[in-house]
Each structure stands twice: as structure tokens, then as C-alpha cells.
Amino acid sequence: MQEALKYLQPKVVAQLANMELRARLVVEGFITGLHKSPYHGFSVEFTEHRPYMPGDEIRHIDWKAYGKTDRYYIKEFEEETNLKTYLILDASKSMDYASAGQLKKIEYASYLAAALGYLMVEQRDAVGLTVYDQQVRTSLPPRATKLYLQQILRELEMLRPGNKTGTAQSLHEVAERIKRRGLIVVLSDLLDDPAQVMTALKHFRHRGNEVIVMQVLDPLERSFAFGTEAVFRDMETKEELLTQPWHIQTAYRESMHEFLDFYKRECRENAIDYVLLDTATPFDRALFEYLNKRKRIH
Numbered sequence: 001m002q003e004a005l006k007y008l009q010p011k012v013v014a015q016l017a018n019m020e021l022r023a024r025l026v027v028e029g030f031i032t033g034l035h036k037s038p039y040h041g042f043s044v045e046f047t048e049h050r051p052y053m054p055g056d057e058i059r060h061i062d063w064k065a066y067g068k069t070d071r072y073y074i075k076e077f078e079e080e081t082n083l084k085t086y087l088i089l090d091a092s093k094s095m096d097y098a099s100a101g102q103l104k105k106i107e108y109a110s111y112l113a114a115a116l117g118y119l120m121v122e123q124r125d126a127v128g129l130t131v132y133d134q135q136v137r138t139s140l141p142p143r144a145t146k147l148y149l150q151q152i153l154r155e156l157e158m159l160r161p162g163n164k165t166g167t168a169q170s171l172h173e174v175a176e177r178i179k180r181r182g183l184i185v186v187l188s189d190l191l192d193d194p195a196q197v198m199t200a201l202k203h204f205r206h207r208g209n210e211v212i213v214m215q216v217l218d219p220l221e222r223s224f225a226f227g228t229e230a231v232f233r234d235m236e237t238k239e240e241l242l243t244q245p246w247h248i249q250t251a252y253r254e255s256m257h258e259f260l261d262f263y264k265r266e267c268r269e270n271a272i273d274y275v276l277l278d279t280a281t282p283f284d285r286a287l288f289e290y291l292n293k294r295k296r297i298h
Contacts, residue, residue: 023117086127088188089159105216118149134169135170264276273289
């Protein structure tokens with residue numbers, strides 16, 4: 001069990017060879033740990049078949065399964081999936097940041113997106129991927145096949161940070177493109193104008209979608225524990241500033257608290273699930289939040 005659980009740790013996952021392996025081992029580690037506190041009694045069911053019901057078409061019966069079990073099962077097809085999920089991933093320059101010894105935010109977010117996609121397809125849900133920086137760069141509509149998941153994982157494998165942040169503008173664009181309601185999962189540091197970002201998130205809600213926002217920050221972005229002297233460089237403009245962080249630590253923490261509080265409050269008031277993560281947070285936290293949401297949608 002301990003062997004499986006270690007794959008919930010971001011630094012362990014970062015050492016794995018490719019995105020498919022990362023996704024699979026994170027999900028396996030997650031399922032192994034589900035019976036442990038705080039997830040006791042929570043279960044995940046994967047099904048590619050369902051029992052035959054009167055009225056089902058006989059041509060969809062899986063005769064191999066009948067031969068093994070003496071029971072009739074119907075093969076599930078892509079169009080029968082219950083939910084379409086849209087993974088929306090921020091690949092702007094600010095996501096390229098990592099403090100010493102941590103993963104870059106974009107790495108953490110891409111591993112998490114891969115694990116979520118893997119979990120969704122195992123549950124016979126359809127999943128798609130949108131990547132943006134100042135504008136939408138990649139848009140793969142949701143499908144529920146394992147072959148299609150490979151394409152999503154390849155995109156995540158090749159992901160590189162791009163231009164300046166355009167979270168609000170990009171989310172509006174995606175909201176307009178989505179024709180069929182589903183579950184929106186946003187993975188971003190949300191380092192953009194908070195009021196504009198919230199307006200864009202509300203756009204998804206107005207169109208009848210369910211939304212989870214997973215805000216990914218670096219631990220030092222939350223604590224500002226940089227020591228006595230540091231050079232700060234803007235990831236997007238390259239502007240540099242030499243300062244003594246302890247002078248401004250209190251003011252920074254207050255500002256960060258207000259920034260995060262705004263998102264928490266606004267998301268709650270607009271029936272949007274909000275999950276705060278940093279790049280050291282084990283992946284089971286986010287996967288559990290997703291499953292909780294998935295359960296409530298039914």
C-alpha cells in the first residue's frame with residue numbers, strides 16, 4: 001500500500017518517465033488510499049459494461065462476457081457517457097515559476113490534469129482539454145475513449161509556458177465555444193484581475209455548466225518566506241526588483257489573504273467549487289474534490 005501511496009506526492013511523480021505513467025500511478029495511488037481517513041467509505045466504480053435491461057438492443061450484448069459469467073451485459077459506448085468534462089489549463093508565463101526544490105506550477109497542473117483525465121475516462125466520462133495563455137492555444141473537445149486520452153496526455157507532455165496571462169479573456173472565449181453543458185475544471189494560479197476572472201467563471205455558470213476552480217500556487221507565493229534579501233523578477237515583463245522581503249512580508253501576506261479570500265467568497269456565492277492547492281500538495285486532495293463534485297452532479 002505504501003508503494004502505491006507514494007505516487008500521490010508531486011516530487012515522486014515528477015521523476016516518472018512519461019505522462020501516461022504519471023496519470024495511471026497517481027490514480028492507482030489515490031484509489032488505494034480511498035479507504036483510509038479522511039476518505040473512509042468513499043468508493044470509485046469503474047465500469048465498461050452494465051447489466052442487460054429489457055428494451056436494450058440485443059446487438060449490444062457482450063457475448064464474451066456472457067460466455068464467462070452466464071449473464072447478459074451491454075457494452076457501454078461513447079455516446080452513453082454521463083458527463084462531459086472540460087479541463088482548462090493555464091499555460092501562461094507566470095505558471096513557469098517554482099521556488100527552490102518545488103515543481104513548477106505548470107508541471108504540477110499538467111500532472112494533475114493528466115490524472116483527472118485518466119480517472120474520468122476510466123469512469124466512462126468524456127474529457128477534453130483546453131490550454132491557454134493570452135489566448136486559447138489548444139482545444140480538444142471531450143471524448144470518452146482511451147485512444148483519445150492518449151492524445152490529451154501527449155498534449156500535456158509537450159506543454160510549455162507561453163505568453164502573458166489572459167485568464168479572463170480566454171475563459172470567456174471557451175465559455176462561448178462550449179455547446180453542450182458539462183463540468184468545467186479550471187487549473188490556474190489565477191494571477192490576473194480577480195474581478196474579471198470571476199466574471200468569466202460566472203459566464204460558465206450562466207450557460208448552465210458546473211465549475212470547479214483549482215488554484216495552483218507555489219508554497220512561497222503563499223508564505224513569502226524568502227529570507228533577508230532577494231531579487232524579484234516578473235515572469236512576464238522580466239522587470240527586476242531588489243528588496244528585503246521581511247520588510248514587506250506582513251503587507252504581502254495581508255494582500256495574498258485578501259486575494260484568496262475574494263476567490264473563495266465569490267466562488268461560494270456563485271455555486272462554484274474552489275480548491276486551493278500549492279505545488280507540494282499531494283494529488284489526492286484535488287482528485288477527492290473532483291469525485292465529490294462528480295457525485296453531487298448525478
